[in-house]
Amino acid sequence: MSPTLRKANWVKQNYEKLVLVVALLLLLCSALFLVLQVKQKSGEPFDRLRQPGQFEEASKVNVTNLEQLLGSVGRPKLMEVGRGVMGDELRVSCINLKCGKPIPYNALSCPFCGAKQPEVVNPLTVSTEQDGISDVWKKKYGFDILDPNVANADPDNDGFSNLEEYRASTDPLDPKSHPDVASKLRVMGVRRHPFKLRFMGMMQMPAGTNYQINLRSGRTLFKGVGEEAEGYRVVAHESAAPDGDVLVLSKGAENIRLIKGKDLQQFEMAASLIFLLDHRQFHRVVKDGVLKIRGDEYKVVDIKPNAVTMRELQSAREIVVPPLSEVEREDVRRGGAMKVESGGPVGRESVPATVGAQP
Template sequence: MKNPLRPLVFAGLCVVLAAGCHKKEEPAAEVARDAESKLPAQEQVAPAPKTDATGAPVVATATVNANEKDAYEAWFKKYHLDLNDPKMLDADPDGDGFTNREEFLANTDPLDPTSHPPLTDPAKALRLKEYNEARLPITLENIEGEKARLKRTDGEGKVETVKQGDTLRGLPLKVLKIEARQDIDKNGEHVDLSQVTLEDSSTKEKYVLTGNLPAKTSASYAVLETNDGKAVLKVHHGDVFTWPTEGGTNYKVIDMSQDQVVIQQMDNKKMWTIPRP
């Protein structure tokens, strides 16, 4: 005898299977939105940005997210940038120190160096154009007791033995201090940290000579310029200057080399590095 409930059980099973299949066929977008809703707030996609009459983006976020895709593509097409180049977003075709991403967010022209986001970072607005290093014409050869042997580098390499209080022959440099020092590095090797302190009698500037290394003088200088080339500034070590394109903010030159100039913002003590391109 046939079981009269079998058709009902079979029909119920079909309904369950159909429901499961329907759930698997849920659109990918719905699945993505559901997954994203479970992420921390800072990792979720922000709302789509507003655009102006030309279709250009008016956004203030720090990244280009999924909902900004249309505005992003329209902006790239407007400036004839290659949408297929994955590196284009971080490129800087006009060389003004700002990437296409930053120009997009500020709605500025990525092909015009005079059109760029607000200049709030001197490391982006300035670059090292030139560096000239002036050195003392003398180095420390070694220290023997209370005397030091100093070698001239501006002639035949003559060596002069001096003690504290002596003035170097032919130079306005007085020996203020002779200090013999030894230390051990991380490899257990002995390191000579001996030094001689000199003073320029005319400028009262002090210099420290260490193991065969020349000392830089205050005549060393760097030339900084804005990325658009409109402003140029010559600075020395220790100088305090105002950024040419931003009045009211003072910076002090902390260090200089062939590759970069390190400056410190005076009001908040923040350090910035100005690189050579």
């Protein structure tokens, strides 16, 4: 038998084995290929982690809504339940034990026996300590309704007590929220001062006529028509007036006539004020003068023996400054040194005064 025939017979005899070997080789190659692919794919996430620049920067999470939601958990909103058409009216028993019949809650007297009923108290104004501050307000800002010191406390250190903040409807925990600072002003005293300007003569100058005006302190001013002297404007000179040589001054709607060489028999009301927060004093405060307190400006519109009325320039709201009480006067005495300022217009003299000065 030829070699070719032997090979053909061998192939025929081992055909199934050859097919099995080829299949095994293909499977082995496939398995090897899969292993390589898996290894390559499994390394890609680590490669990406090694390159953080490929990822976008995460934005900040807004937790405001979550905080509000968590805060509302402790303050659940209570819905008001109205009475239906067929609902019963709120009733209480008559205070008269012999009567005791059900009467309307707001009844002032019993419709059956006529007995007077207790006054209906508004729950929003109830004060357990009876210190002028309602329990509702104390609870709102976290104060103890049984603490007797709440009314006089100043938790935000703005100089105003909780009672003052309550009356002004301001926030007792916020130093920027406080009552009007002018409410801390007090009148130390009011005095009558003789008019301090005296017309003494005139002087011809190249630019015009100047009028000599003397102050009671000894100072001499030379002013022309249209110029101001100690808050008064020179408006006219009447050399042949019936009452003599007259210089006319004005302040607001008031005209003042100064006769040459004579004192004006007229008095000016001047007040001494004190600011309780820092014990700063304002002396010789006169009508139409302007006071500046912590950035707010107030114009004096009226002075009376026991009160000074001022108007805030920004809001045009008027404020009446009360007199200094004896308790406040004693506190001021214990407070030590004080800053003294003049409350009049620019150029007016500051007259010293003591804390105990009286009108």
